[in-house]
Amino acid sequence: IQQMANSKFEYVRKFETEDRCLPNCWIIVRVDGKAFHKFSDLHKFVKPNDDRSLNLMTKAAETILQEFDDIVLAYGQSDEYSFVFKKNTKTYNRRQSKLMTNISSLFAASYVFYWADFFPDTKLQYPPSFDARVVLYPSDQNLRDYLSWRQVDCHINNQYNTCFWNLVQVSALSPAEAHGRLKGTLASDKNELLFSEFNINYNNLPELYKKGTVVIKEQEVTSVQREIPKTDGSGTEEKTFTKKRPKLVALNVDIIRDTFWKDHPYILE
Ligand code: ATP
Ligand code: ATP
Ligand code: MG
Numbered sequence: 669i670q671q672m673a674n675s676k677f678e679y680v681r682k683f684e685t686e687d688r689c690l691p692n693c694w695i696i697v698r699v700d701g702k703a704f705h706k707f708s709d710l711h712k713f714v715k716p717n718d719d720r721s722l723n724l725m726t727k728a729a730e731t732i733l734q735e736f737d738d739i740v741l742a743y744g745q746s747d748e749y750s751f752v753f754k755k756n757t758k759t760y761n762r763r764q765s766k767l768m769t770n771i772s773s774l775f776a777a778s779y780v781f782y783w784a785d786f787f788p789d790t791k792l793q794y795p796p797s798f799d800a801r802v803v804l805y806p807s808d809q810n811l812r813d814y815l816s817w818r819q820v821d822c823h824i825n826n827q828y829n830t831c832f833w834n835l836v837q838v839s840a841l842s843p844a845e846a847h848g849r850l851k852g853t854l855a856s857d858k859n860e861l862l863f864s865e866f867n868i869n870y871n872n873l874p875e876l877y878k879k880g881t882v883v884i885k886e887q888e889v890t891s892v893q894r895e896i897p898k899t900d901g902s903g904t905e906e907k908t909f910t911k912k913r914p915k916l917v918a919l920n921v922d923i924i925r926d927t928f929w930k931d932h933p934y935i936l937e
C-alpha cells in the first residue's frame with residue numbers, strides 16, 4: 669500500500685543539496701574549540717600549555733576513533749583535532765554534513781562527559797562547542813603535507829606562547845609589552861631569548877607541547893589456546909587462534925619526517 673509518506677509536503681525534501689565527498693580522496697574533519705581563548709581564561713588553564721585540557725582533548729578524540737572504524741589517524745594540538753578517514757570510506761555515504769556534524773557533536777559531548785575526570789577541581793562554567801570543517805586531499809603527499817602543516821603550527825605557536833608567557837609571568841611585562849618584545853623575532857631569536865632570560869632550552873620542553881598528539885590504531889594481536897574436537901572424531905586437540913583488533917595509541921612524535929610513516933605503513937594503505 670502506498671503510505672502517507674508520499675504526502676503533498678514531501679517535495680520539500682528535494683530542496684536538500686547533495687554534499688557527497690569526491691570519491692578516492694582522503695577525508696579530513698578538523699574540529700576547533702569555539703572561543704577557547706576565553707574558555708581557557710575562564711577555566712584558569714595553565715599557560716601556555718594546560719596538560720589537563722590537552723589530555724581531555726585526546727580522550728575526546730579517542731571516543732571518535734572508537735566510534736568510526738574508518739578513521740585511521742587523528743592529530744591534535746591546542747583546541748583542535750583533525751580526523752583522517754581512509755580514502756574509500758563509505759561512512760554516511762561520504763556525506764560531508766553527516767560526517768562533520770556527527771564528529772563535532774560527539775567531540776563536544778565527550779569533552780563535557782569526561783571533563784570532571786581531567787578537571788576534578790574546576791566546575792564547567794558553560795557548555796563548550798566546537799566548529800568543524802571537511803577538507804579533501806587526493807594524494808598521499810597532500811595528506812602528509814596537511815598533517816605537517818598542523819604540526820609546524822603547533823611548534824610555532826608553542827615557541828611564541830612559551831616566550832610570551834614567560835615575559836608576562838616571570839618578567840612581569842604587560843601582554844602588550846610582551847607582544848611588542850616578540851614582534852619581528854625569528855625562531856632562533858626566540859630560542860635565544862628563552863635560554864638567556866629564562867634558562868629554558870626549547871628542545872627540552874615536553875614533546876606533548878612541541879609536537880602535539882597523534883592517535884593511531886595499532887593492530888593488537890592476541891593468541892588464545894582452545895581445545896577443539898579432532899576431525900577424525902578421536903577426542904580433542906589444543907589449537908592456537910590469533911585475534912586481531914585495533915588498539916588506540918597516542919604518541920607525541922614527529923609526523924613530518926618519513927620515519928613515522930615507515931614505522932606505520934598500514935596507515936596509508
Ligand atoms: P576560534 O573560535 O576562532 O577558534 P579561539 O579563541 O578558540 O577562537 P584559537 O586560534 O582556536 O582561538 O586558539 C585557541 C586558544 O585557546 C589558544 O590561543 C589558547 O589561548 C587557548 N588554549 C587552547 N588549549 C589550551 C591549553 N591546553 N592550554 C592553554 N591554553 C589553551
Ligand atoms: P539516525 O542516527 O539515523 O538518526 P535514529 O535511531 O536516531 O537513527 P531517527 O529516525 O532519528 O533514528 O528516530 C529517532 C528514534 O529515537 C525514534 O524512532 C524513537 O525510537 C526514538 N526517540 C526519539 N525521541 C524520543 C522520545 N522523546 N521518546 C521516545 N522515543 C524517542
Ligand atoms: Mg581559529
Ligand code: MG
Binds near residue numbers: 702
Ligand atoms: Mg578555537
Ligand code: MG
Binds near residue numbers: 700701746747
Ligand atoms: Mg585553535
Ligand code: MG
Ligand atoms: Mg536520529
